[in-house]
Amino acid sequence: MSVMSAMPASAAQANIAGMRLAATCVNCHAFLADATSPVADKAFGDLSGWPKQTILDKLQAYRRMPNKGSATVMHQLVKGYSEDELLMIADYFSSLPSPAKK
Numbered sequence: 001m002s003v004m005s006a007m008p009a010s011a012a013q014a015n016i017a018g019m020r021l022a023a024t025c026v027n028c029h030a031f032l033a034d035a036t037s038p039v040a041d042k043a044f045g046d047l048s049g050w051p052k053q054t055i056l057d058k059l060q061a062y063r064r065m066p067n068k069g070s071a072t073v074m075h076q077l078v079k080g081y082s083e084d085e086l087l088m089i090a091d092y093f094s095s096l097p098s099p100a101k102k
């Protein structure tokens with residue numbers, strides 16, 4: 001088994017759904033793969049390789065925030081996703097190699 005195939009096929013498939021959902025997020029939170037692109041170096045930060053639970057905790061905290069006087073966009077954005085979708089998104093980002101471990 002090679003290093004590249006460490007993820008079982010079923011997990012890889014589940015992650016495709018997460019990847020689709022995460023496509024919105026990476027407009028602002030850059031992918032590791034985009035590290036050389038001009039938009040990668042932005043304040044929002046790359047979520048690649050973050051612990052799944054950390055991402056989920058933050059997303060759920062945003063969801064509980066009131067609409068006024070909270071975060072800039074995240075508290076509004078996250079309300080558009082179901083719990084399952086947030087889980088898939090967190091799972092997807094945590095499965096990506098973290099830039100620090102590259």
Ligand code: HEC
Pocket residue numbers: 021022024025026027028029044045047055058059071072073074075077089
């Ligand atoms: C329009 C740009 C934009 C999009 C799209 C976006 N974010 Fe964010 N994100 C931000 C900003 C700005 C912050 C800082 C908090 C705030 O001001 O809302 C943030 C903060 C975060 C944080 C906390 C980061 C930290 O350091 O604590 C997480 C986690 C996060 N976003 C995840 C996501 C996920 C998952 C998605 C896709 C569902 C997403 N974001 C989509 C702009 C965006």
